[in-house]
Amino acid sequence: MTAEDAKSFFSRELLLWYRASKRDLPWRRSRDPYRIWVSEVMLQQTRVETVIPYYERFMERFPTAVALAEAPEEEVLKLWEGLGYYSRARNLQAGAREVAELYGGAVPDDKEAVARLKGVGPYTAGAIMSIAFNRPEPAVDGNVMRVLSRYFCLEDDIAKPSTRKKIERLAVSLIPEGAASDFNQGLMELGALVCTPKSPGCLTCPVMAQCAGRLAGKERELPVKTKAKPPRPELRLAALIVGTGPRAGQVLVRRRPDRGLLARMWELPHIELAKGSSETALFGGNDDAVHRQLARRLAAELMRETGLPVRPLGWREDAEHVFSHIHWHMRVYTAELDSSGAFRFEGDDRTWIAAEAAGVYDAGFFCEDEQAAPLLAAAAGDLPPGYRWIGPEDMGELAFPNLFLRILNAYWQQEGNADAMDDEMTNGGMIG
DNA sequence: AAATCGGGGAT
DNA sequence: ATCCCAGATTT
Numbered sequence: 200m201t202a203e204d205a206k207s208f209f210s211r212e213l214l215l216w217y218r219a220s221k222r223d224l225p226w227r228r229s230r231d232p233y234r235i236w237v238s239e240v241m242l243q244q245t246r247v248e249t250v251i252p253y254y255e256r257f258m259e260r261f262p263t264a265v266a267l268a269e270a271p272e273e274e275v276l277k278l279w280e281g282l283g284y285y286s287r288a289r290n291l292q293a294g295a296r297e298v299a300e301l302y303g304g305a306v307p308d309d310k311e312a313v314a315r316l317k318g319v320g321p322y323t324a325g326a327i328m329s330i331a332f333n334r335p336e337p338a339v340d341g342n343v344m345r346v347l348s349r350y351f352c353l354e355d356d357i358a359k360p361s362t363r364k365k366i367e368r369l370a371v372s373l374i375p376e377g378a379a380s381d382f383n384q385g386l387m388e389l390g391a392l393v394c395t396p397k398s399p400g401c402l403t404c405p406v407m408a409q410c411a412g413r414l415a416g417k418e419r420e421l422p423v424k425t426k427a428k429p430p431r432p433e434l435r436l437a438a439l440i441v442g443t444g445p446r447a448g449q450v451l452v453r454r455r456p457d458r459g460l461l462a463r464m465w466e467l468p469h470i471e472l473a474k475g476s477s478e479t480a481l482f483g484g485n486d487d488a489v490h491r492q493l494a495r496r497l498a499a500e501l502m503r504e505t506g507l508p509v510r511p512l513g514w515r516e517d518a519e520h521v522f523s524h525i526h527w528h529m530r531v532y533t534a535e536l537d538s539s540g541a542f543r544f545e546g547d548d549r550t551w552i553a554a555e556a557a558g559v560y561d562a563g564f565f566c567e568d569e570q571a572a573p574l575l576a577a578a579a580g581d582l583p584p585g586y587r588w589i590g591p592e593d594m595g596e597l598a599f600p601n602l603f604l605r606i607l608n609a610y611w612q613q614e615g616n617a618d619a620m621d622d623e624m625t626n627g628g629m630i631g
Numbered sequence: 632a633a634a635t636c637g638g639g640g641a642t
Numbered sequence: 643a644t645c646c647c648a649g650a651t652t653t
Contacts, residue, residue, distance in 0.1 A: 242648040249639070249647090283637025286651080320650045340648045360632075387648050396646065397642060426645080428634095460636065522637055601638065 205409045216405035217385025232306035232331035233264045239326045268299035276598040290318025329379040337370040338383045342390025348422035349412035358425045430526040436497040437469035437531045449588040465597045470500040490514040494532045505583040510537040520602040
């Protein structure tokens with residue numbers, strides 16, 4: 200049995216297996232390259248079962264590249280809410296705009312042109328070209344690296360970029376004549392359903408007979424992969440600032456910056472507790488003294504940043520949120536805005552901003568008069584740039600990361616219940 | 632080459 | 643708890 204025999208065996212058997220047992224997935228019911236493109240971007244680092252409902256909603260709303268190109272960005276982000284890696288959504292729309300303007304709305308049957316689209320890297324370009332156009336291009340993802348590492352017993356570290364390129368060269372050489380679409384999908388399907396990371400189902404594998412990794416008894420050791428560093432911890436304090444008077448039932452939120460983590464998503468105002476600051480020592484505590492001090496720090500820092508006269512009311516909940524590289528330990532405090540006598544002024548060219556009447560006795564600081572202007576405006580009721588009041592009816596338009604989505608939805612639900620109970624008691628009391 | 636960028640399901 | 647998922651982009 201030569202190496203060439205092992206390769207042609209693999210290609211032949213895998214193709215037969217895929218055609219006999221492929222799953223019925225939404226993006227497999229069409230060869231529209233736009234649909235393939237959307238599915239592949241959603242599937243980046245994301246499981247099939249997670250993607251399906253997002254894909255269905257997205258395609259219903261944006262059935263063509265032109266429809267996506269013409270949509271408001273916020274609507275695209277909202278449909279991506281909860282899926283993660285939000286730059287994918289913005290890059291996809293940027294790519295759709297390229298397709299609309301440069302190619303009349305049709306994804307071109309051109310490898311270089313597709314590879315130049317925003318958010319389309321080596322894998323996605325290969326996937327679009329092979330799946331939609333049946334071009335013999337490699338589409339090497341984590342599944343493919345695992346399957347081929349095992350079948351050919353390759354000990355290269357798949358975390359290294361050079362290994363992906365090596366496996367791409369191997370993958371191209373395996374594509375059967377005229378069957379790139381089914382073969383590439385079969386490779387990934389095998390990795391997803393049979394050649395799984397932990398306990399591979401070798402006994403049902405169509406290519407087990409020639410799998411070098413299994414024949415060497417190494418199917419569980421492969422592929423070799425250096426493990427990722429654990430996410431670094433960050434201590435954060437968030438404010439659930441609830442409206443009063445005409446703002447009753449509303450909550451103050453803000454939009455994140457254009458770049459970086461959770462770019463352009465909405466969130467609750469919050470601060471990071473500086474590493475090594477005195478409050479970090481108290482972070483885990485749960486008694487009144489701890490909460491008073493943490494809430495005071497939160498109010499002072501937010502007031503320094505925004506000028507808003509934040510008055511903490513009490514601890515609400517703790518929330519954990521783990522990203523790939525950061526672990527947020529968040530404590531959430533309920534608060535109000537209260538500018539009654541919160542600001543006083545001294546000196547000729549410098550202003551003393553304080554919040555004594557708001558109960559934040561150590562929140563004062565000096566600043567230049569010009570810098571004081573926006574703070575005074577905030578005290579008067581203006582909001583800083585990017586901030587706005589919302590009610591539950593606004594949740595359908597604004598995209599929040601899951602962490603804040605959970606906190607807000609719990610609050611709206613609780614408010615709804617409280618209102619219902621008020622009505623009930625009012626009715627009972629008045630009528631009785 | 633290493634870091635950044637979400638979130639969840641499986642084990 | 644740990645891994646990793648139909649990865650791309652920036653540093």
